[in-house]
Structures are given as structure tokens and as C-alpha cells.
Amino acid sequence: MIELPRSTPSNSELNIKVIGLGGAGANVADRLQLDGLDGAELIAMNTDTQSLVGSVASVKVQLGRDTTRGLGAGGDPELGYAAADESADEIKAALEGASMVFICAGLGGGTGSGAAPLIANFARQQRALVVAFVTMPFTFEGRRRMAQAEEALESLRQQADVIICFENDRMGDAVNPRAGIQDAFVAADQTIVSGVRAIAGILRRRGLIHAGLDEIATVLRTQNxxxxxxxxxxxxxxxAHVAIERALRNPLMDRGxxxxxxxxxxxxxxxxxxxxxxxxxLLMEELxxxxxxxxxLLFSTAVDPQLGGKMCVAILGALGAFERLPESVPRPAKALPPPVMAPVPEREWIAVAPPPKLEECPKTEPDGAVAEPVAAVAPRVARVGRSGLQQKPTREQKQEQMTFEPVNRGRFEKSEPTIVDGQDLDVPAFMRMNVRVK
Amino acid sequence: MPNEDFIVGLEIGTSKVCAVVAEGRPDGTVKINGVGYAPSRGVRKGEIVDFETAGKCVREALADAEEKSDIMIGSVYLAVSGGHIESFNNRGLVNIPPEREEICEDDFEEVQAAAREVSIPPPNQFLHSVLQHYYVDGQDGVLNPIGMMGTALEADFHIIHGVGTRIKNSIRCVKELDIEVEDVVFGPLASAQVVLDMDQKNQGALVIDVGAGTTGYVVYADGAVKHSGCLAVGGDHITNDLSLGLRIPMARAEKLKTEEGSVRLGRSSPGERVVLKDETGFAGKEIEREMLNTIIHCRVRETFELVKKRLDESGASMDFLGAGVQLTGGSSTMVGIDELAQEIFGLPVHLTCVKGTMSGPTNAFDNPQYSCAIGVVKYAHAMTAGIRRPGLFRRIARRIPFFNNLL
Known part of the structure; x- marks a missing residue:
């Protein structure tokens, strides 16, 4: 028998650059550099020279030499933006030749919030895929900082292909409350690092069942x-068992x-x-x-000889209502001529409408040729009417229900939860069925 | 002096610990000498969560059994349960060497080993593999292949497995009391041995053992176990739901459930109220009866629906269960539970307890709470008696050296 070896194309042509932007980004970049990330170039970008000097990244770019004069952006995104704008040429030079750019930044501050969207834009101009890993500030850092972060996230969303957003508040949950603050931040960094590593892995490994950026983008396209x-x-x-167990124990998972x-x-x-x-x-069953x-559930698997005897699993998703808008990753958005949008609704209703049923046009068969044009028009009209009705529910966003009472498990509070089909059976059945009791 | 002729079945349940002392007769019948009982603490959802307290309860139940039967207990057969226990069906195959052509005992062992060559999650260990059917050269309906001519022997097995450490916990709890554990049995499977007679097993039946912490189920068809499993939901959950929904303490909720509870909806007059008495006997809080029943109904309905869903998923056909659904276990005494089960499963439902080849104090037979512990005795007797009445014991579980691994 002729053996047909499965080809595993080398991915050397994939040029990944990881940018650690601002203070938080620098920490992530350092960690990545120390832990090692194969085939990726690490770039530290910051307005603050102090931080850049301490960084172990292989390439360093100082932003806004004149704007900030080597100091930080002082929590002002405008200043961060101006700094990045000033150093545009240097940034572009650093990004030269990248096919994929990962931007790691903490939002809410000056450099990260201000410069990230601009850098993402530069990277796009180089025709690179842009994946942004960002953290949202702790709530205790104040409303203003949160608002800045939200704003930055919004403008970044328009530039980056994929955004993976971590909330510091939730990371805090994972850390032992008695652990030092240092540990808490290290844990947060580590989560981002493993995120970068996992995404890079997914994209780099040409798998048996392959997942690409489009899948990642689909999964993450949600409203919040x-x-x-x-x-x-x-x-x-x-x-297999241990890997999935560990994946579920991640801070952002809440034990699955x-x-x-x-x-x-x-x-x-x-x-x-x-x-x-x-x-x-086994692993998938457990999940x-x-x-x-x-x-x-989008599934992908790959064999990577580098992993040796190890097995790793990455789970990626987004909370909140799923966004149904057909607008996919707007990669060449600027080049896209608006008229293309026009025929879309028409094609859509044809696809959505069910085939005309017999009872809708019962005269077609006996009358034959005479009835034919009528029949050709009739279902069309019918379809338009129907599709008009049908489209509404699909477009409608699913309203999330607020739970008024905190979920209570009574005497089973401390015992291992019995979860079947995603439902916690220890929570009273009538509560889950929304039956009102007084 | 422990007496070797006696069999002791022990169930460490969520609401009670129950020990049954019985005497096995050579003709296959079992005579019960005494039933020991103690309320259970330190057990949740069929699994021990407080080792020390559970141990005390076991000691109490065994002492009670010793007193009632006037026999000293040296070893027990133990029923285990819990949501971690799962099952599946698998077929084993052995080829008979052409120079022999005759099927012998060894082939049976081999086919059983072959059926077990499937992967179960690593922490799990095999608990039972129950023989379903033999096929000799593809011909089915063979009851006893030993001595037959053939080139290939196949056998279907129903394999039950669970998390090893959790099963060991129950065993250790008993062993701490200096009592040997002879063997472990999956609780619902044991219950089925006494709830169903041979005819019903052949006709096909679904046994649901609704306990306090778990709801176990076993499907019999054509005289063989087709499916089994355990859901970690039971009467305790009803009590918990009541306690949370009506904002009353657990003990009060338990009392309310057993005294006033029903799963029937729409049977009470509008605004009908149940008065909760407090410890001193004075009237306390008033609760609308319909509310009480709704909470219970939701839970029981959900539990049965989950069981039905699991059975549907397993592919076990519900259409050929001639003997219908047999409900047993402590929570099956809930008023109206049979009607609800009938509605969900679409089969005739019977509330049953122990029947058939048993003798002894009849009050033990009439209480569905004891089905499991008595079932363990019956099971143990069938396993150890060594008698092979065709069709009955040939089909009861053939054990795997699981237990030896634990010791």
C-alpha cells in the first residue's frame, strides 16, 4: 500500500510580531520573551523610556520622543495618540514584513489606549492580520479610566481583526485573596501570555481540522x-483529562x-x-x-511535533449576546465600494425564504402553461411577504434576562455541583423553569 | 462469631443507612433475618462527604441489624451510587481456534476481557460487566454457548463504571469499623434484582430507584440489562427546593414534604393553605398548597425528563418495555409520582418494592426504602450460590476483578 503522508506545511513564511504596548504590554512582552515564543519577534513600544530600558524585548521603539520627552503619557490617551503619531515612521519600520501582528496593551491608561488603535492601523496598512489582546482596568481604578478604556476598545475594534479582551476584575477572582498584589498581576500577565501563545499556536499549526482567523473572529464577534x-x-x-481540567480552571472560565x-x-x-x-x-466529552x-462549537485539532508528549487545549469564546450582523471582519474596509451592499438584501431573502408550498399555488398543475407565469410571480410575492416576517426574529437580538435573586443552592452550596446539559441541577428546578413562587 | 452462611447487604444512603441480614438457601431463595436502620448524616447525593459522621451512622445501623437478627456481622456487601457512575454496552469477540471448534469456559473469560477493551476516563474503574447476549458465529439467541461448536464467540456486555476513588471511599468507611467488604454492587442494579421477577425482566421494564440523594435507573429488555445510570438528584433536592422557595428551614421543609407534599397539580382548591406548625405546636406560617405542589412537581418532572432524555440518547428503546416502569426507593412514596411518571414515560407505572423469592419480616418488603439493601443480598446470594439456573443467574453480572484492585 502506498502511504500518503499528511503534509504539514512549514509555517516559516508566517512572520509574527508581538507588540507590548505601554506599561501593561511591556510586562506581557517581557514574560513572553522569558518564556520563549517560537518564531515571533517581540517589540516593546512605550512612551516611558524607563520602562523601555528595563524591558528584555528584542526590538524597542520609543514613542513620541518630542511629545513626551521620554516620560509616560500620564494617563492621557490624546497624548498617547500624539506620541504614536509622531513616531509613525519608526513604528512602521518595526512592523515591516509582518504577516501577523499581536498587540498587547492595557487599556485605560495613556499609551495603551491612545496608541493601540493607531498601531493597529499601521499594521493593517502593512497587510498584516491584527490580533489585539487588551485588558480592561480594575473597577477601583475609577470611572474615568474605564470610560477611556471603553472608548479605546471601540476605536480598536474598527482597526483590529480580532480583539481578545480580558477584564482585570475577573482575573482578581482567580488569585488567592491573601496572595500579594504582585502575584495577582503576574497571574493576569500569565493569562494573557498563554492567550497569545494559544492563538499563535492555532494560527500557526496547519491542523488536521484547521481553524483560521475567520473562525476566531466568528467566535468572538459579540456585542460586548x-x-x-x-x-x-x-x-x-x-x-487529556488534566489538560481540560486546567483549561476550565482558568480565571476567565469560572470553573467552566x-x-x-x-x-x-x-x-x-x-x-x-x-x-x-x-x-x-475524551477531552471533548468532558468539555x-x-x-x-x-x-x-467550532473544533480544530492539530498535531505539532514540537509538543512532544504534551497535549494542550485552548478554549475561546465570548460572553454576551451573539451579534448577528453580517458584517464580517472588515479587512479591506476602505477599499470596499458601498454599492456592493445593495444586492445583499435581495439575495438574502431568496435564501431565507422556504420553497413555495403546493397549497400556496394549487392552480399551477392543472392549468399548465397558462398558469405558469402567474405561479412564477405568485410565490415570489408570497416569499417577500413571508421573508419580511421571517427576517424579523432572526434580526432580533436575544434579550438577556436579569436574575433578580442571587442563584442559591441551599444545602448543596458546598457540594460538588451536578451539571447536566449546562444546567446546575442543585439550583431549585422551579427557579430554572422561571415558575413564580409568591 | 461471624457466621459464614449469612449475607449482609449494606446501603449507605443519603437519608438512611440500612443493613439487611439474610440467610441464603440452596434453592436460590433468601430469608431475611433482620433489618437494621439508622438515619444517615454526612452523605450527600449518594456519596460520603463527612467520613467520621457517616462511619458512626454505619456503625449504628449495623448494631441495629445485629440486635434484630441476633447475628454478629463480620462482612458486608456494599451498595454504591452517585452521579459519577456511568454505563455503556459493548460487544466482545473471540475466535475459537479451528483445531478445537468447541466453546469452553476459558473462551467466556476471554470474550469478557475483549468487551472490556474500551477506554473509560482514567479515574474510572470498572464496576460490573453484565452479560446481555451471546452470539455464536453470528447466530443470536444462544443462552449457554459452552460446549457448542463454532468458530467465533461474541457476547454483548453492559459495562458499568465509576470514579475509583469515590467507590473506595464508601468501602473505607465500612472497613474502618473492622468489617470486611466482600463486594460492591451498583445500587439501582441491586434494587432491580428484587423489584423485577424473571418474567418482567424478559418482558422488559424500566426500574427507577428514586432515593434521597440520587435517582438510579436500570432498563431490562429480553432478560438482560440494556441501560443503567444514576442522576445525582433525589428527594433531598425537593426538600432543598422547598426550603429555598418557601423560605423555611430544611427540617421543616422535609416534614412538609413527607406529610403534605404531592406532585399533582391543580387538585387543590384555590387559595387552599397548609399551616406549618412550629415546634411548640402553635400555628405558624401558612403556605399555599398549590405553591408547595408546584415546587415539588417541577423538580420531579425535571428529574424524570432527564432520565428519559438519557434513555433516549442511549438508544434504549422504550417501546418494548412490557412490564412498564417500576418505581421504587424512598422518594417513590410521594403522592402522585406514578401519574407524573406515566405522563412522561408513556408507559404503565407501578410503585413496587421487594417481591418474589424472599421470606422474612414482611414490613421490610413493603417499604420501598429497603429495596436496594435487600437487592444487594439477593445479588450477593446469586453471585455466591454458584448455582446456575439457566436464564437467571447466567445473566446476572459476571464480576470483574475490580474489587481485588481496590484491596
């Missing part, structure tokens, strides 16, 4: 971009409980050549226990 992210890695006999609320998730399973189908099945039936 609170990302759900979990990453686990393990080796040994029990690696949040998975039940997610409408669409991407799961990437990678392992060394020794990974068996059985292990993948499926936490996911509700209606969730759209």
Missing part, C-alpha cells in the same frame, strides 16, 4: 467583548460555569504525534458536559 478564555497543557498518562452562557466557542486541541483520537474524544446544547 468579554472574552472567555481557557488554556490547559498536560502530559503523562492522564493528559461560564461556558453555559456562551453561544459559540472555539476549541483547539493540539498534541504531539502520540495524541490519540480517543484522548481527543461538552459544561456546554449547553445550543452552543455552536
Amino acid at each position: 467583548s468579554r472574552s472567555l478564555f481557557g488554556f490547559g497543557e498536560a502530559d503523562g498518562d492522564n493528559r 460555569r461560564l461556558l453555559a452562557d456562551v453561544q459559540s466557542i472555539l476549541v483547539h486541541v493540539a498534541g504531539g504525534p502520540s495524541m490519540t483520537l480517543n484522548e481527543v474524544t 461538552n458536559r459544561h456546554v449547553s446544547d445550543s452552543t455552536r
Whole structure:
């Protein structure tokens, strides 16, 4: 028999650049550099020279030499923007030749919030894919900072292909309350680092079942971009089990409980050549226990010899209502001529409308040729009417229900939850069924 | 002096610990000598959460059983349960060497081993593999293949497995009391042994054991176990729902459930109220009866629907269960539960407890709470008696050396 080896194309042509922007970004970049990220170039960009000097990144770019004179942006996004604008040429030079750019930044401050959208724009001009990893500030940092972060996130959304957003508040939950503040920040950094690593891995590994940027973008396209992210890695006999366990234990997962609320998730399973189908099945079964039936699950798997005996799983999703807008990643948005939009609704209703049923035009058959033109028009009219009705519910966003009472499990509060099909059975049945009791 | 001829079945349940002392007769019948009972603490959803307290309750129940039967207990057969226990069906195949052509005992062992060559999650261990059917060279309906001629022997097994450490916890709890554990049995499977007679197993039946912490289910068809499982939801959950929904303490909710509770909806007159008495007997809070029943109804309905969903998913056909649904276990005494089960499963429903080849104090048979513990005795007797009445014991579980691994 002729063996047909599965080709695993080398990905050397994929030039990944990771930018650590601002103070928070620099921490992430340092960590990435220390832990090592194969095939990626790390660039630290900051307005603050002090921070740049301390950084171990291989390329460093000082932003706004004249604007800030080596000091920070002082929490002012305008200043951050101006600084990046001033150093536009240097940034572009640093990004030269990249096919994929990861921007890591903490939003809410000056440099990160101000410069990130601009840098994303520069990267796009180089025809690179832009993936932004951003953190939202802690609530205690104040409303103003949060507002700045929201604004920056919004403008970044227009530039970046994919945004993965971590909330510092939720990261704090994961850390032992007695742990030092240092540990809390390290944990936050580590989560982002493993996020960068996982996404890079997903994109770099040409998998058996491949997931690309389009899948990632689909999964993350929601109205509020609170990302759900979990990453686990393990080796040994029990690696499938341990890997998924670790992934679910991630700070952004809430022990897998949040998975039940997610409408669409991407799961990437990678392992060394020794990974068996059985292990993948086992892992997915375990994950499926936490996911509700209606969730759209995008699955991808890849074999990466570099992983050796390890197996790793990355889970990516976004909380909140799923955005149904057909507007996909607006990559060449500026080049897109507006008239293209015009025929879209027409094509849409044809696709949406069901085939005309017999009872709608019963005269077609006996009358034959005479009735034909009528029939050709009739269903069309009928379709328009129907599609008009039909489209509404699809367009309608699902309204999330507020839970008025805190979820209560009574005597089972401390015992291991019994979760079946994404429902916690320890919560009283009548509460989950929305039956009103007094 | 522990007596070797006696079999003791022990169930460490969520609401009670129950020990049954019985005497196995050579003709396959079992005579019950005494039933020991103690309310259980430290057990949630069928699993021990407080080792020390649970141990005390077990000791109490065993002492009670010793007193009632006048026998010293040295070893027990233990029922285990819990939401972690799962099952599936698998077929094993062995080829008979051409020079032999005759099927012998060893082939049976081999086919069983072959059926177990499937992967279960790593923390899990096999609990039972129950023989369903033999096929010799593809011909089915073979009851006993030993001695038959053939080139290939196949057998379907129903395999039950659960998390090893959790099963070991129950065993250790008993062993701490210096009592040997002879074997472990999956609770609902044990209940089915006494709830169903041979005819019903052949006709097909669904046994649902609604306990306090778990709801176990076993499907029999053509005399063999087709599906089984356990849901970690039971009567305790009803009590918890009542306590949270009506804002009353757990003990009060439990009393309310057993005394006034029903799963029937729309049977009470509008505005009908139940008066909750406090400890001193004075009238306390008033609760609308319909509300009380709605809360119970929601929980029981959901539990049955989940069981039905699991059965549908497993592909076990519900159409050929001639003997219908048999409800047993402590929570099956809830008023109207049979009507609800009938509505959900679309099958005739019977509330049952122990029947068939048993003798002894009849009050133990009439109480569905004891089905499991008595079932364990019956199971153990069938396993150890070594008698093979065709069709009955051939089909009861063939054990795997699971237990040896634990010791």
C-alpha cells in the first residue's frame, strides 16, 4: 500500500510580531520573551523610556520622543495618540514584513489606549492580520479610566481583526485573596501570555481540522467583548483529562460555569504525534458536559511535533449576546465600494425564504402553461411577504434576562455541583423553569 | 462469631443507612433475618462527604441489624451510587481456534476481557460487566454457548463504571469499623434484582430507584440489562427546593414534604393553605398548597425528563418495555409520582418494592426504602450460590476483578 503522508506545511513564511504596548504590554512582552515564543519577534513600544530600558524585548521603539520627552503619557490617551503619531515612521519600520501582528496593551491608561488603535492601523496598512489582546482596568481604578478604556476598545475594534479582551476584575477572582498584589498581576500577565501563545499556536499549526482567523473572529464577534478564555497543557498518562481540567480552571472560565452562557466557542486541541483520537474524544466529552446544547462549537485539532508528549487545549469564546450582523471582519474596509451592499438584501431573502408550498399555488398543475407565469410571480410575492416576517426574529437580538435573586443552592452550596446539559441541577428546578413562587 | 452462611447487604444512603441480614438457601431463595436502620448524616447525593459522621451512622445501623437478627456481622456487601457512575454496552469477540471448534469456559473469560477493551476516563474503574447476549458465529439467541461448536464467540456486555476513588471511599468507611467488604454492587442494579421477577425482566421494564440523594435507573429488555445510570438528584433536592422557595428551614421543609407534599397539580382548591406548625405546636406560617405542589412537581418532572432524555440518547428503546416502569426507593412514596411518571414515560407505572423469592419480616418488603439493601443480598446470594439456573443467574453480572484492585 502506498502511504500518503499528511503534509504539514512549514509555517516559516508566517512572520509574527508581538507588540507590548505601554506599561501593561511591556510586562506581557517581557514574560513572553522569558518564556520563549517560537518564531515571533517581540517589540516593546512605550512612551516611558524607563520602562523601555528595563524591558528584555528584542526590538524597542520609543514613542513620541518630542511629545513626551521620554516620560509616560500620564494617563492621557490624546497624548498617547500624539506620541504614536509622531513616531509613525519608526513604528512602521518595526512592523515591516509582518504577516501577523499581536498587540498587547492595557487599556485605560495613556499609551495603551491612545496608541493601540493607531498601531493597529499601521499594521493593517502593512497587510498584516491584527490580533489585539487588551485588558480592561480594575473597577477601583475609577470611572474615568474605564470610560477611556471603553472608548479605546471601540476605536480598536474598527482597526483590529480580532480583539481578545480580558477584564482585570475577573482575573482578581482567580488569585488567592491573601496572595500579594504582585502575584495577582503576574497571574493576569500569565493569562494573557498563554492567550497569545494559544492563538499563535492555532494560527500557526496547519491542523488536521484547521481553524483560521475567520473562525476566531466568528467566535468572538459579540456585542460586548468579554472574552472567555481557557488554556490547559498536560502530559503523562492522564493528559487529556488534566489538560481540560486546567483549561476550565482558568480565571476567565469560572470553573467552566461560564461556558453555559456562551453561544459559540472555539476549541483547539493540539498534541504531539502520540495524541490519540480517543484522548481527543475524551477531552471533548468532558468539555461538552459544561456546554449547553445550543452552543455552536467550532473544533480544530492539530498535531505539532514540537509538543512532544504534551497535549494542550485552548478554549475561546465570548460572553454576551451573539451579534448577528453580517458584517464580517472588515479587512479591506476602505477599499470596499458601498454599492456592493445593495444586492445583499435581495439575495438574502431568496435564501431565507422556504420553497413555495403546493397549497400556496394549487392552480399551477392543472392549468399548465397558462398558469405558469402567474405561479412564477405568485410565490415570489408570497416569499417577500413571508421573508419580511421571517427576517424579523432572526434580526432580533436575544434579550438577556436579569436574575433578580442571587442563584442559591441551599444545602448543596458546598457540594460538588451536578451539571447536566449546562444546567446546575442543585439550583431549585422551579427557579430554572422561571415558575413564580409568591 | 461471624457466621459464614449469612449475607449482609449494606446501603449507605443519603437519608438512611440500612443493613439487611439474610440467610441464603440452596434453592436460590433468601430469608431475611433482620433489618437494621439508622438515619444517615454526612452523605450527600449518594456519596460520603463527612467520613467520621457517616462511619458512626454505619456503625449504628449495623448494631441495629445485629440486635434484630441476633447475628454478629463480620462482612458486608456494599451498595454504591452517585452521579459519577456511568454505563455503556459493548460487544466482545473471540475466535475459537479451528483445531478445537468447541466453546469452553476459558473462551467466556476471554470474550469478557475483549468487551472490556474500551477506554473509560482514567479515574474510572470498572464496576460490573453484565452479560446481555451471546452470539455464536453470528447466530443470536444462544443462552449457554459452552460446549457448542463454532468458530467465533461474541457476547454483548453492559459495562458499568465509576470514579475509583469515590467507590473506595464508601468501602473505607465500612472497613474502618473492622468489617470486611466482600463486594460492591451498583445500587439501582441491586434494587432491580428484587423489584423485577424473571418474567418482567424478559418482558422488559424500566426500574427507577428514586432515593434521597440520587435517582438510579436500570432498563431490562429480553432478560438482560440494556441501560443503567444514576442522576445525582433525589428527594433531598425537593426538600432543598422547598426550603429555598418557601423560605423555611430544611427540617421543616422535609416534614412538609413527607406529610403534605404531592406532585399533582391543580387538585387543590384555590387559595387552599397548609399551616406549618412550629415546634411548640402553635400555628405558624401558612403556605399555599398549590405553591408547595408546584415546587415539588417541577423538580420531579425535571428529574424524570432527564432520565428519559438519557434513555433516549442511549438508544434504549422504550417501546418494548412490557412490564412498564417500576418505581421504587424512598422518594417513590410521594403522592402522585406514578401519574407524573406515566405522563412522561408513556408507559404503565407501578410503585413496587421487594417481591418474589424472599421470606422474612414482611414490613421490610413493603417499604420501598429497603429495596436496594435487600437487592444487594439477593445479588450477593446469586453471585455466591454458584448455582446456575439457566436464564437467571447466567445473566446476572459476571464480576470483574475490580474489587481485588481496590484491596
